[in-house]
Amino acid sequence: MKKLTKSLGSFVVPVLSIVLALLIGAIIMAVLGANPLVAMQYLAKGAFGNAANIGTTLTKATPLIFCGLCACFAYKCGVFNLGGEGQFIIGSVACYYVAYCSGIGGVPGILLSLLAGAVAGGIWGLIPGVLKITRGQNEMIITIMFNYVATLFMGVVYTNWLRDESVPQTLPVPDSVQLPRVIDGMRFTWAFVIAIVVGIVLYYFLFWTSGGFKLRAVGYNMTASRFNGFPIKRYILTSFIISGAIAGLGGGAELLGTQFRLINGFGAGYGFDGVSMALIGQLHPIATMIVSIFFAALRAGSTTMQAATGVPTSVSDIIQALVIVFSVAGMALVKLPEFEAFRLRYFRKKEKKEATEQ
């Protein structure tokens, strides 16, 4: 029975949220005068219909995965890092400098640029971390503020320091440091593979090592962790750095794999998207990655849907928003004492019934 509650929380709620969101999406489509079944079909086709479409979906999923893992890791340690976006952007700026200015090409150049991105993202996470553990500042506010700083800083880079002639954007990074595609004919690059590897490493660390175990304990109960001798400040700071580094790496990978240049709007919204991915994925790295791919599919498929059936792409946005609303509400519902009482009553009755039947 206990297992059932667990699965209720971690599996049934997200799946049910998705089903409900799609259902309401279908109603909206019907109201707009389209056949929901046909529209959904095109939505799916647009996302997974052929190799090229799958490639697009995975490409769109990549930054979501990075930012989702960034949020997931920080939250596991009880740290509310809302600065994924800023860390992502700073990572891409640092990555751009190394990729564009160092002149090193090929694989060494790529690795060095990505490393620069991760380090920069890590530093961008470290600052709010230090402010939290030494001065007790609220990390949510500081990390959000740091998003603006990062965005504006990137603005200075592409409008002043490294502007491409008269256009407010930078030149693309040289061909030799662009991330190659994994499979010909599919758009997605090694950036996606890196994201998956990071996700698997995080999963392993969190659930199969002593360090991850302690980090989760700190996230659940800081006082008990301190009483049991864990260095909680060190764990908190580490989680800020690692989570920032993941986002920074994501920013670098997005730059070298998809965007190639810094431009207005680069990285906008990914930070909060990542928070949603992590929450719907119940702060589990693997689930976070799956949810990210699902959301990317909704985004990638929506244009095909619009072209074929006239249902605007914004319906896909509505569905995404509803998934978030339903899963957050569902999680809160499962935790309500009334729900727990209802569940217990329901199952007791059932057990009794079974007992009398036997």
Add this chain to the structure above:
Amino acid sequence: MDELLRMEHISKRFGDFYANKKIDLTVKHGEVHTLLGENGAGKSTLMNILIGLYQPTEGKIFVNGKEEHIDSPAHAVKLGIGMVHQHFMLVEAMTVFENIILGDRNVSGLFIDRDARRREIEELSEKYGLDVELDKLITEISVGAQQRVEILKALYHGAELLVLDEPSAALTDIEVEGLFAIMRKLVSEGKSIIFISHKMREVLHISDRITVLRLGEVIGTVNCAETDGKALASMMIGRELSASQYEKMEAKGECVAELKNVDYNKNSKHNGLNGVSMKVHRGEIVGIAGVDGNGQTQLAQLITGVLAPQSGSVELKGKSVSVYDPSSFIKNGVSHVPEDRNLQGLVGDMSITDNLVLKATTAEKFSRGKGLLLKKRDMARYAGEMVGRYDIRCTSVEQTVRSLSGGNQQKVILAREMESEPDLLVAAHPTRGLDIGATRFVHDKMIEARDKGVGILLISADFDEILEVSDRILVFFEGRIMGEYSGKNPPVEEISLAMTGK
């Protein structure tokens, strides 16, 4: 002097447990009537009935000779009963004046006649010597002044009977003198006071009559002038000393922990230690007796490295500690059953298994490569063993500890702390909230550990528990050690007097 209040045969039952049993209490006009009793004697329950927070299961309440059913605090106020809680009920962001008129039924309509109210309050404050600054915010005034605001507020709302719940607990000595002066003034003006306190000196100093409660029953009411501390203490404790079922030991072993002249927040009487020196040896249980909140919490945290002493030192196995941090104490063989098991001991959202191995995930037993890969199967097997050995009632070791009952949660902590084979076990209120069976189990395990040579420091507000298992008893009062007694045939009355500061 006639009666202001009479409570007749008041009983209050929670489930099968009687918090109050056939209590009779009368309070006359113009007297200070003290309720005296240990933790859990039923004082708070009785007062909560009086102010309408609880309904009595049986019994009648008469105010000025008329029977009343007090069904809400508002009703109690109407009857002229005002309570000053131990933890003040003031709105910190509002001024003194605003706090006093808060909830005033005479203030009706949209506007408040501030000047008239002000005059009323100033008159009251002058009459009783309740000196407060009306325009200051609550956060800006001292604790003693906050208390005067509470009293003034009760008087402003028409209180004839004031209930003061441990009013001296948060005050400095000078403030206590001021409080007593106010109390005397109130009584001389015909008001009555029910005074709740643990401190014998204060009780004897201020009371007219004293009613002693024990285990929810009235033991007796005496005139203050006709009694003394010793008599009161024996009424309070009152027990025939039932012989402990455990054999008491003389410690011969090595000293595992020693506090040398330790100070921590020494000016705080309730959250500090003042020049404490003590030792715990192998193979003995040292019991810390005392009313809750006399520095026991700080003692437990100092001897486990959660807090660092402000002066003095802590020695473990003869070596002075240089880094005050729980992890270095744990490495030195110190185990800790903390007083708040959910907040300090357990990670509620993790499983029984996880909580049992909490401190040992890098040990070879549970992981490869010092924590690089957890041996989950070994962890589960170990948890299964512990569930058997410590009688932890659960459906699965994968269950979250939050879903366990208090007793079983405590057994999880006990299993973890005992299995690490400590040299020193610090147990703070290890049986609080546990039923008889679980309590017995915890005691048995502690005795077993003692016999294996573990030094145990037991902190408990339950005097019976201290008497039952301690080989040596130290009494704490206001952050100081009041005395040391043998656990074999302990002088119960003397100890209980020491607990009240005499």
